[in-house]
Amino acid sequence: MRNLFATLLGRARPAAEPAPPAVAEPPAAAPVRLEAGSPAQHVPTQGLVIVEYRGLAETPRQATLQVRVAGADKPALEKTITIGPDAAPAWFALHGHLLPNGPTPITLRLSEGGQTLAETALTLMLRNEGPTAEAVARSLKASGAPLIADGVCDSRTYDYADRSLAAWFDQGPEAVDAYLTDLAARGAATPEEVAALRHFVDEGYMLLPARIEPELVTRLNAALDDAVEKKVEGYEWGASQRLHNLHLTYPAIRELWLHPAVMRMLSLIFGEPAKPCQSLTYVFGSEQQFHQDGIHLTPFPAGRMCGVWTALEDVQPESGELLVYPRSHRLERIYLAESGIPKVGEDWTAFGETVAKRWEDQILSNDLAKEPYRPKAGEVLIWHDNLMHGGMVRRDREKSRRSIVGHYFANGCIAYHDSSGMAGRLFEGEPA
Numbered sequence: 014m015r016n017l018f019a020t021l022l023g024r025a026r027p028a029a030e031p032a033p034p035a036v037a038e039p040p041a042a043a044p045v046r047l048e049a050g051s052p053a054q055h056v057p058t059q060g061l062v063i064v065e066y067r068g069l070a071e072t073p074r075q076a077t078l079q080v081r082v083a084g085a086d087k088p089a090l091e092k093t094i095t096i097g098p099d100a101a102p103a104w105f106a107l108h109g110h111l112l113p114n115g116p117t118p119i120t121l122r123l124s125e126g127g128q129t130l131a132e133t134a135l136t137l138m139l140r141n142e143g144p145t146a147e148a149v150a151r152s153l154k155a156s157g158a159p160l161i162a163d164g165v166c167d168s169r170t171y172d173y174a175d176r177s178l179a180a181w182f183d184q185g186p187e188a189v190d191a192y193l194t195d196l197a198a199r200g201a202a203t204p205e206e207v208a209a210l211r212h213f214v215d216e217g218y219m220l221l222p223a224r225i226e227p228e229l230v231t232r233l234n235a236a237l238d239d240a241v242e243k244k245v246e247g248y249e250w251g252a253s254q255r256l257h258n259l260h261l262t263y264p265a266i267r268e269l270w271l272h273p274a275v276m277r278m279l280s281l282i283f284g285e286p287a288k289p290c291q292s293l294t295y296v297f298g299s300e301q302q303f304h305q306d307g308i309h310l311t312p313f314p315a316g317r318m319c320g321v322w323t324a325l326e327d328v329q330p331e332s333g334e335l336l337v338y339p340r341s342h343r344l345e346r347i348y349l350a351e352s353g354i355p356k357v358g359e360d361w362t363a364f365g366e367t368v369a370k371r372w373e374d375q376i377l378s379n380d381l382a383k384e385p386y387r388p389k390a391g392e393v394l395i396w397h398d399n400l401m402h403g404g405m406v407r408r409d410r411e412k413s414r415r416s417i418v419g420h421y422f423a424n425g426c427i428a429y430h431d432s433s434g435m436a437g438r439l440f441e442g443e444p445a
Contacts, residue, residue, distance in 0.1 A: 048102075297407060
């Protein structure tokens with residue numbers, strides 16, 4: 014009995030008695046990770062501030078994501094998400110105009126049944142400055158816009174009906190005359206620039222008064238030759254395919270993307286510095302159906318985006334020239350929500366049956382004529398965000414139409430892609 018009590022109390026054990034089997038510990042909960050990041054962690058960012066995130070776990074499961082902004086008494090976003098070993102990144106975007114400039118801490122938290130699974134903190138750097146930014150901030154507050162766009166941006170969030178937000182070139186003759194007269198009186202624009210701006214107002218596009226330097230055009234063509242030789246994005250010779258964002262790889266294309274003459278003219282149009290969004294490079298004509306850019310590269314307020322088209326060679330007839338519809342920038346702007354169709358993914362059928370059909374009806378009912386554009390190498394065309402334009406049919410498949418297109422937004426505006434619902438990503442560095 015004494016030995017039994019000793020054994021039970023752990024004080025003694027016969028040498029020959031085997032040790033009891035080890036008691037298995039309950040399995041530890043599978044670790045969960047929360048990954049999140051934003052460009053605004055590194056460079057001050059304006060407008061929509063994109064945050065990408067995903068929750069990782071050993072097995073798929075549901076969890077609650079909560080996003081808190083420093084100083085707020087309730088979450089800015091709370092939703093159920095799926096986490097797992099192969100969770101795809103998702104995103105939300107904060108309306109930075111509704112937050113103060115400077116550092117803004119935010120916290121992302123994953124929980125399950127009230128228990129925290131993972132948490133991460135970011136400090137976003139915001140910079141919304143200038144008259145457009147101030148007007149946007151006032152509009153968002155007045156309309157009750159949400160702080161966060163959760164994975165989809167939509168035109169219904171913004172007060173496009175507010176005429177006080179119209180750009181000077183969309184306000185009517187008196188506003189146009191006042192703006193151009195002031196530029197001339199202050200010596201802020203040359204007579205050639207004022208004439209180009211007047212053409213932009215009247216026709217919806219303009220030619221940059223001076224061509225791009227021949228030496229730069231030579232280097233741009235060399236860069237394009239290299240991209241073709243390397244079959245960037247799977248390019249095959251003769252295709253109408255466009256190559257995306259070559260400015261990220263080729264210094265010459267980046268130099269054009271941020272060219273001082275282009276940026277200066279855009280600043281005269283916007284009344285603000287310009288922010289580039291993307292570049293598209295072509296060897297041959299696009300043969301793209303006529304369209305207005307504003308539904309694909311969408312600014313708020315309206316009018317704060319321009320397309321810039323630079324010829325890398327003398328464009329020849331039957332090469333699939335760019336075509337424009339002068340004065341079509343005065344047509345009604347079209348947004349996806351009012352067209353009654355969902356955001357576009359891979360299938361553009363509904364878009365073609367609704368939006369593209371409305372474009373066609375607008376052209377016919379307004380009896381608009383198209384004009385082919387056949388520039389010389391180095392000439393630069395800038396168009397209004399609502400100008401109807403497209404690519405003509407390539408009747409001679411051997412003729413190239415080397416060109417680079419960039420899209421630019423006004424500093425302080427909101428940039429997004431209404432057709433897809435994605436948030437816009439603007440260049441936030443300083444031009445060289």
